[in-house]
Amino acid sequence: MINFEFYNPTRIVFGEGQIAKLKELVPADAKVLMLYGGGSIFKNGVYEQVKEALDGVRVTEFGGVEPNPHFETLMKAVELIRHEGLDFILAVGGGSVIDGAKFISAAVNFDNDPKEILYKRMSIKENAVPFGTVLTLPATGSEMNSGSVVTIAATQEKLPFGGPALFPKFSICDPTVISSLPKRQLQNGVIDAFTHVMEQYLTYPVGASLQDRFAEGILQTLVEIGVKVVENPKDYTLAANFMWSCTMALNGLIQKGVPTDWATHMIGHELTALYGIDHARTLAIIAPNLYTVMIDHKEEKLAQYGRRVWNIEGVDNKQVAVEAIAKTVEFFDQMGMEGKLSSYTSDTEDIIELINDRFEKRGWTKLGENGIVTPDKVREIVRLSIA
Amino acid sequence: MINFEFYNPTRIVFGEGQIAKLKELVPADAKVLMLYGGGSIFKNGVYEQVKEALDGVRVTEFGGVEPNPHFETLMKAVELIRHEGLDFILAVGGGSVIDGAKFISAAVNFDNDPKEILYKRMSIKENAVPFGTVLTLPATGSEMNSGSVVTIAATQEKLPFGGPALFPKFSICDPTVISSLPKRQLQNGVIDAFTHVMEQYLTYPVGASLQDRFAEGILQTLVEIGVKVVENPKDYTLAANFMWSCTMALNGLIQKGVPTDWATHMIGHELTALYGIDHARTLAIIAPNLYTVMIDHKEEKLAQYGRRVWNIEGVDNKQVAVEAIAKTVEFFDQMGMEGKLSSYTSDTEDIIELINDRFEKRGWTKLGENGIVTPDKVREIVRLSIA
Numbered sequence A, B: 001m002i003n004f005e006f007y008n009p010t011r012i013v014f015g016e017g018q019i020a021k022l023k024e025l026v027p028a029d030a031k032v033l034m035l036y037g038g039g040s041i042f043k044n045g046v047y048e049q050v051k052e053a054l055d056g057v058r059v060t061e062f063g064g065v066e067p068n069p070h071f072e073t074l075m076k077a078v079e080l081i082r083h084e085g086l087d088f089i090l091a092v093g094g095g096s097v098i099d100g101a102k103f104i105s106a107a108v109n110f111d112n113d114p115k116e117i118l119y120k121r122m123s124i125k126e127n128a129v130p131f132g133t134v135l136t137l138p139a140t141g142s143e144m145n146s147g148s149v150v151t152i153a154a155t156q157e158k159l160p161f162g163g164p165a166l167f168p169k170f171s172i173c174d175p176t177v178i179s180s181l182p183k184r185q186l187q188n189g190v191i192d193a194f195t196h197v198m199e200q201y202l203t204y205p206v207g208a209s210l211q212d213r214f215a216e217g218i219l220q221t222l223v224e225i226g227v228k229v230v231e232n233p234k235d236y237t238l239a240a241n242f243m244w245s246c247t248m249a250l251n252g253l254i255q256k257g258v259p260t261d262w263a264t265h266m267i268g269h270e271l272t273a274l275y276g277i278d279h280a281r282t283l284a285i286i287a288p289n290l291y292t293v294m295i296d297h298k299e300e301k302l303a304q305y306g307r308r309v310w311n312i313e314g315v316d317n318k319q320v321a322v323e324a325i326a327k328t329v330e331f332f333d334q335m336g337m338e339g340k341l342s343s344y345t346s347d348t349e350d351i352i353e354l355i356n357d358r359f360e361k362r363g364w365t366k367l368g369e370n371g372i373v374t375p376d377k378v379r380e381i382v383r384l385s386i387a
Helices: A018-025 A046-053 A071-084 A095-107 A115-119 A175-180 A183-201 A209-231 A236-249 A263-275 A279-293 A295-310 A317-334 A351-361 A375-386 B018-025 B046-053 B071-084 B095-107 B115-119 B175-180 B183-201 B209-231 B236-249 B263-275 B279-293 B295-309 B317-334 B351-361 B375-386
Strands: A004-014 A031-035 A058-062 A088-093 A131-135 A147-152 A157-162 A170-173 B004-014 B031-035 B058-062 B088-093 B131-135 B147-152 B157-162 B170-173
Touching: A004 A018, A004 A236, A018 A046, A018 A131, A018 A170, A031 A071, A031 A095, A046 A088, A058 A071, A071 A095, A071 A147, A088 A095, A095 A115, A095 A131, A095 A147, A095 A157, A115 A147, A115 A157, A147 A263, A157 A263, A170 A236, A175 A236, A183 A209, A183 A236, A183 A263, A183 A279, A209 A236, A209 A295, A209 A317, A209 B209, A209 B236, A236 B209, A263 A279, A263 A351, A263 A375, A279 A295, A279 A317, A279 A375, A295 A317, A351 A375, B004 B018, B004 B236, B018 B046, B018 B131, B018 B170, B031 B071, B031 B095, B046 B088, B058 B071, B071 B095, B071 B147, B088 B095, B095 B115, B095 B131, B095 B147, B095 B157, B115 B147, B115 B157, B147 B263, B157 B263, B170 B236, B175 B236, B183 B209, B183 B236, B183 B263, B183 B279, B209 B236, B209 B295, B209 B317, B263 B279, B263 B351, B263 B375, B279 B295, B279 B317, B279 B375, B295 B317, B351 B375
Parallel strands: A004 A170, A031 A058, A031 A088, A088 A131, A131 A170, B004 B170, B031 B058, B031 B088, B088 B131, B131 B170
Antiparallel strands: A004 B004, A147 A157, B147 B157
């Protein structure tokens, strides 16, 4: 087990009807910026619940945060906060809105050009505007972590940052909010969480038995409920296990003491930035090919994953590993993932070198655990992902 | 899944050599009360490591906190803090020392008789003296929760309390500290953690799939490492999994969204208070008999536990449940637990009515999930536990 620090002060308020607790959670006398996305909260009743819970609180609204939130949009919210002297952000939405809130939180009191937060992948340790969240779309885990990804629209770059000052003060997770979500977003949520776990689990063994069990527990739960929750989002038990699995998949716990990969995300981000493909669907395209290309490095954990999550029998690790990748692809198919880049675009001719150039420009020549995902490997992974 | 709030702001600093980070973790200019137990920290090198790390910090020492820490002893530390104007507590020890620190933390600024904290089972929400811990004995999970149990020696009462102000600010968990622990304490630690999980898991199903997987993951890990870590406490991987399992067993995570029992602890506490039996060993005496007496209520979870943790096959839940209890007893035996009260004392004649009287006096007539452990059931459980 690798030495680690674990710190996560976000207060989770989980369950049906919990949005009503907002007024106890928002600081007294707060001047609140309420941040939301494209307006789904007007259709599913969340907007009314939030406004009712905040009756008497000074709330300024800022809507229109897009999926893969844009730096350009978020800077308008930063200006609004500065201009109005607001002092608390309430993000009502999914991962994009919450990630957006984190950027706004960091940028308001940032002395230099806020673009530096992204380009220098800064760790924000202080002077962040406090914020809470009302989660409307389980997927990213952003409601209980201090990380964020923001897209600079002008240059089509999707860039991560974070820091200990960027934990939500609270997150309200009411599983009933998923009942009106489009099938596609439910599918994406399951696969996003699943891949988050895999990035932190599918590396090489370091004797972290308990972390492995927890990671496998989330994977097993997502496999059990994945197809069902897409079909029955009004089933509270399915919805609650889905929502809590997504939170636990990326709140820092399972990554402590183990190596992590994240190369699937780094490559996937490029597919979103270049083609606008849903984040989760880029992960479903890349992940199995990454496991295939990196199988010699990941064989032991792939075999453990195959045996424990998919109940694959057999003594040969390589064989179990190969079957485990096939099972993963099958699961992604059942979850409505399209599988290949060619399902989204025919414009794939230059993609291999394009991604390579962008990574090279940023100095990303050693991705994955121990830097094993080199440019040659990235080329091979992208090549397998095209068609 | 039951609605829940989860909040745990303790910073965990985990791994070999981490005691050296103490100075970064203790607030600058703190006037520290260093609290410890019977002196094992002088033999295992932890005292020197702590003092070296705190070089230049004003430290006042208070040793001699006993196992099942006494109210009477802790009040002396409370007086010392008040008299010397100290403002931070550093607990260096196991669960008893850390539980003691929590009581001291709560009592220093408490306006009324601090005994009320125990008798009224108070929830301490503010005015606690901040404290951190250096864990020397994995077992209780006290290093990452806000609960505590303190014994009033004068009346032989072991009483729980807690509250959101009583989370450690940080806990340093260095697995190498276990290498010099007596076999008996290692055995106790494993069984203590194991039973903590069972109290939060072995009730009735509420569809909390992920919480069940996490609980089972801790149990599986403890079963895997239990016997080995007692034999090889210098094996870092075993020690690290042992330590992290104990912390995760009682940091609040697995109890969220599920019913909990805790009747084994309530009965076990009486055996410690009356006969001085090690806490963990009282749990090992009581737990299997409680499962047996309550089998009709707990059958479904017992069967799930049997299938997933012990790989028991069979379709009949009752049969699997019975086998699962037998497997548990077998594991406790392998872990050096004595099994019955008669191994400790021949003075058992009045025990059934004695415990019953004490519970009645406190109004504890409905223990366990949904209050199912009634006085009749307690009598039966204690009766089975005698010989």
